[in-house]
Amino acid sequence: MARLCKICSPRVPGLSGLAAARRSADEVATRERVDNTRVTVLRSGPGGQRHTRAAFEVLKLWENGRRIRCKFLDGDPVVQARVQAIAKQWEAHANLTLDFVTQGAAEIRISFAEKGFSWSTVGTDALTVPASEATMNYGWLEPSTSLREYERVVRHEFGHALGMIHEHQNPAASGQIPWDKPKVYKYYAQQGWSTADVDFNIFQTYSEESTNHSAFDATSIMQYAVPDSLTVGSFAIGWNTDFSPLDVSYMQRQYPRTGAPGVVDLVLGAARHAADLASTGEVDTYRFTLTAATTCIMNTEGSTNTVLALHGPNDPGAVLAVDDDRGQGLNGRIVRKLGAGDYWLTVKHHAPDGRGAYTIGVKARRG
Structure with a gap:
């Protein structure tokens, strides 16, 4: 049996919990960023007929460009300084600012009090934790701990804090x-894990839309070490201490510095808005407001194969309708009677690696 390794707690806030708590966390995530509700179009049908349906997954990403305040609740100043320096390395790969403050409110609150366990909430789940409690813990970092171990643990936990899951659950x-x-x-039982803990944290996988990457990345900073003694045959993954190329590309795609606008306001009946899905995986977000009940036509136009989703009213996490090909060519088109309120439209490419230009508009249907 391999020696016990120090990894995330089996009860990581944001990765486990009651269904009601998860629903509450999902609501917080979609209030933070509309496109945290990702839509995947699935096509199936007997006899060669195509029936379009959609699957939804809630991510926990912060609003792009956000300033995220971080604060230490306790701990040795030497350890704090090392954690801060390594955490801020994520800023080179994501359009986010990790602002370490000493007073006032903070979204990420770091403790060292729970000895033996390191963990972090996942992305916006930090916003569901009471303001006096930690959202991240480092249970074995000391002034004498090696730099390599600091890099491994801090990069990993801040990966969670920015919205990444464990890579072996891809x-x-x-x-x-x-x-x-x-x-x-048997191995994890020695660390106090139950069978359910192992199933939830090791063997259970996430849906496609919530994963860090489209392919399994054994070199990801989010991948646990896998000892050869826990696998059949000869297979092992060592300790990853640095960002992998796919870690970097994932963060750049989710938090781009250029090419992806924030929420764009549309006006009913106004000129169409020209846009561009400039990077793979990009999701563009639009908002419009109705002051009275209206039957609306919402559509994209152009040569790009777009997927259009309608969210609301007044709740960006509620998906009212999704369309892939009902518009001209490969465009999305939704016609729906809507009451007064705020609504959002999200646009993505049908292909995971697709790009292209399009226009979008909202108008009232005549008659």
């Missing part, structure tokens, strides 16, 4: 790690 990891399950259960 659905693309299914079948890639030949786990010897009885040995895995």
